[in-house]
Amino acid sequence: MCLVLDFVTAMGLALFTGMFAMAGDSCAPDSPCMGQVGHGIAISLLGILAVLVIGLGCVIVAAISRTRLFIWALATLLLLPVPFAIGSNIANHASELSTVGPSHP
Numbered sequence: 732m733c734l735v736l737d738f739v740t741a742m743g744l745a746l747f748t749g750m751f752a753m754a755g756d757s758c759a760p761d762s763p764c765m766g767q768v769g770h771g772i773a774i775s776l777l778g779i780l781a782v783l784v785i786g787l788g789c790v791i792v793a794a795i796s797r798t799r800l801f802i803w804a805l806a807t808l809l810l811l812p813v814p815f816a817i818g819s820n821i822a823n824h825a826s827e828l829s830t831v832g833p834s835h836p
Contacts, residue, residue, distance in 0.1 A: 733804035734790065740808060741783050744815045748775040754822040764825040771822030778814020782807060 755768040786807025793800050 751822040767825035771818040775818025782810045
């Protein structure tokens with residue numbers, strides 16, 4: 732049951748990662764902040780994938796060694812929001828950078 736919750740949570744976070752692209756709305760076309768938004772999206776998606784792969788690997792190892800499975804699934808569930816939060820912070824910082832500049836009277 733916990734593994735199903737892991738995959739549902741990962742899919743939801745991956746879908747919400749697409750919203751990071753809206754952080755680049757305030758970026759100028761030639762601004763480097765668009766690249767930073769892209770890095771935030773990549774970190775979020777690859778981090779979610781890495782947590783899932785490592786968590787699933789640990790569950791498989793625990794099943795083979797006949798130890799407690801739910802601990803690894805629960806740890807995966809608790810770690811899934813971490814790369815999402817890091818990617819969100821990077822994308823948010825990029826949108827803040829785009830507004831910094833000389834003010835025009």
